[in-house]
Amino acid sequence: MRRDPRLIDTWLRTPSLRRQTVRAMLVLVLGLECAFATVALLFVLQPMAQRSAHDLAGLMVLSANTWAELPPGTRPAFERELQQHYRLSLQPGMAAPADQGLIHGFYIGYLESALRQRLGHAVYFDKRVDAQGHVWLWTSIPAGGRDIGVGVDNSRIQTQPLRALLLGLLLTLPIAIVLALWWARRITRPVEAMERAAAKLARGDVPQRLPEGGSRELARLTAHFNQMAQRIDDLLQARTVLLAGVSHDLRTPLARIRLALELQRMQPSDARLDQIERDVLAMDRLIGDVLQLARGLQMQAPQELELLPWLEQRRQEHADWAQAQGCTLDVQCPADLHAWVDVSALQRVVDNLLGNAVRHAPGSITLRAEPAPEQGWVRLSIDDRGPGIAADQLQAVFEPFVRLDKARTPGAGSGLGLAIVRQLAQQHGWPTGLQAREGGGLQAWVDVPEKPSA
Known part of the structure; x- marks a missing residue:
């Protein structure tokens, strides 16, 4: 059977149901992940970062003030305690760094804002590298009538929650793709089976009955398809039986009529004409019943x-x-x-x-x-x-x-x-x-x- 070129062109231009399902599920999953990331960032990570920055700013100010109030003999021990346990360092007499256009993340911005609120003036950080290669962020805090430099080990604030969040999203993407492919196959498999059965039916073949499983909607659709296929099969069989029966039942009266006409030419008889009339009426009744059977499909x-x-x-x-x-x-x-x-x-x-x-x-x-x-x-x-x-x-x-x-x-x-x-x-x-x-x-x-x- 030749395929309509327009149908072939439509098939080539129209994506398959499986591809559409995978695409829709990926868009849905990515949308949900982005929504989750946005909610987590705005309502969890950002408040936590701001709270942590306020706590660190308070610790820095407190450390500077405590150092200024301590006796000079105890200050070295206090500095060692800060460096070992809090990764903070102090440098008395350090001038306040100017704004050098240091590019930093949100957390440093929150820390500068928290220090500004506590000190009443703008605070900027200066990046320095110590002898061990550690990166420190230094600023100056006034305490006890002098400026005291307070440095924060950069590793203290390198949690990088945004990078962790992005990495989590990237790791879930392959899982989402696999799940989307599996779910799309699960959804489209019965539809594809029905499409093959419908194509077989369109070619005039009788398809096998499909299993009526899966979701309720697919089960109902499959049941309706099976009923349609069964009805078509019954109609084809009925047509075959009907044609065979009509040909058989018409052949008998036609043979009698032919024989009666031959005898009528040789020896006319009213009884023979009556027999011909009865055979014609029987044929007419048979044809009427066949038409009535054919009209049975016309519902009102x-x-x-x-x-x-x-x-x-x-x-x-x-x-x-x-x-x-x-x-x-x-x-x-x-x-x-x-x-x-x-x-x-x-x-x-x-x-x-x-x-x-x-x-x-x-x-x-x-x-x-x-x-x-x-x-x-x-x-x-x-x-x-x-x-x-x-x-x-x-x-x-x-x-x-x-x-x-x-x-x-x-x-x-x-x-x-x-x-x-x-x-x-x-x-x-x-x-x-x-x-x-x-x-x-x-x-x-x-x-x-x-x-x-x-």
Whole structure:
């Protein structure tokens, strides 16, 4: 089968569902990570950094003031204590450094701001490297009438929370990609299987039924697809059986008509013309049943139907024909019973069931309507006292062209009546069946909804 070039071009330009899902999930994960990082920065890291800077500024001021108040003999020990435990260093007499345009991070800015609040003037830092190669940040703090230089070991403030946060985001990115690929595959796998099955169906092949698993929406979609595929499969099989049956059932009367015409030329006979007419009527009835079976797929909008007058109408329309066949028709239905149905389809179902009973079960026939065993449904049935049907053939008679009459006489019907009933019932979701009656006879029934579905 040739592919439409426009479809191929659309497939090439449109990204796959899996790619779209991965892209959407990555955007979502990155967006969430950026939002988390922003919240962490504004509401956690920044307040913690400001609090830490205020504490360090207080320690620096306190260290300078304490050194100025200590006796000169104890000051070296105090300086060693500061350097060992707090990584601070003191340098008396150090002039305040000028603003040298030192580029630093947020934390140093917070520290300068905290010192400015405590000292009442702008404070700047000067970067120096000691003999061991350690970097120190120095500023001058006035204490005891002189300027005292206070240095902070740069390693004390090298926690770099922003770098740690960025590194965490980069490390989670591969994990997010793997999870996105796995989740996209999990989501798209049943859709891809359905796409392959639909493509197979489009080529005219019958696809295998798909497993109805996964999420609720996918399970429902798969169930609907399986129902559609099953219906198409049934229609294809019904078409094959229908064509085979029609060709078979038309061949017999056509052969009789051909033979009758040859004999009529040799020896004219009114009885032979009557036989030809009966064969033509049988062919016309067969074609009409085939058309009716084909029209079974044409659904009409359901409407509320009052069953008692409607069943009385069906009885009256069939009364003369039934009487000619030796049948009497009766209606039993509660006066207030209603149904919500496609009236045209229900009429064809009831007429076919009634016609089947009249042809095969002369005697008393009852058109009955009553609440069905399942709540919310109404059961319409045709009850007769005829010879009935064997239990092992109750389902077989619903197949097209199946007749219990092996002789296939012209008056025995086309063999499509119950097939039409089943097709219409399946199309509308109506349960239908045949069952033997107590005391003999057969009940043919169909259940229809009493009210519109919620």
